[in-house]
Amino acid sequence: MKIIIGSKNPAKITAVKNSFSHEGEFVSLDIPSGVSEQPFSDEETIKGAINRAATALKQGNGDIGIGLEGGVQETSYGLLICNWGALVTNESGPFIAGGARIPLPEEIAVRLRAGEELGPVMEDYAKNKNVRKQEGAVGIFTNGMVNRSEMFTHVMNLLVGQYKRSI
Template sequence: MKVIIGSKNPAKVSAVQQAFANFQAKVISTDVPSGVREQPFSDDETIEGVVNRAILALETGECDIGIGLEGGVQESSSGLLLCNWGAFVQQEKPPIIAGGARFVLPEEISQRLRAGEELGPVMDDYAKKTNVRKNAGAVGIFTSGLVDRAAMFSHIMHLLIGQYIYRQNDE
């Protein structure tokens, strides 16, 4: 089985590699555009981005599965929520979609995102670190390292693979 993830982000690639560790799978990463804003601002936009990435990943080479993973934000009555989505795409089958954990971002972060900034650079500035998005992620910063970005995406990958196995068994 050959799997292509539509990102070179180490946290995302690690999550895919870990999720396919018990399969006879070769995981390859490639940069493909999401087709949505750099900072997706709703569940729908984030889902559109992961499906786009998964489809484009699938189309980049001869492979069996395309994967898209994306972080975004979603307005709620409690504040701006961090959200994360994933898509699993195969030829001639509908995408499999799954979402992950959510939490309310601090208002000082939310204000900057609402003003048009992207979470990655905002988190670098806030945490006084470089490439937060490629390492712990906002989730790692705001959970004191108890959950990092790779773990969060790993959970989504297990949801996707579980649905894939269910679909295989149901056919």
């Protein structure tokens, strides 16, 4: 089975491999999400994940395409991080699943509402490079209790479970 991952981000690649174990060949491609750099709703984040999965499957000529997308969602409780995934095959899908949500501190939310992207804002906040490829905002704001790869592994387990149930 050839599994095409629509990202070169190490946290996302690890999540996919964690969920599929040793069930196939993994190929990661740099696939654009087709949505804004900072998705600002569940709808947009889901669309980005589906776009990545479908394009990965097509460009990678694989059996399964995976798209993982992080975004934010405005609520009456503040701006929350959100993360969504999609799994598509040539026969079925998209299967979609979402994961953990936590509120962002207002100092971060203000910058995102002003048009900045979470990744660079987090690098500035944490005084660290490549936060999105490592612990992510979730890792920083959970004091390391949950990192980005673990968060996306949860989403992947939801996707793979739906997919395996359907076959």
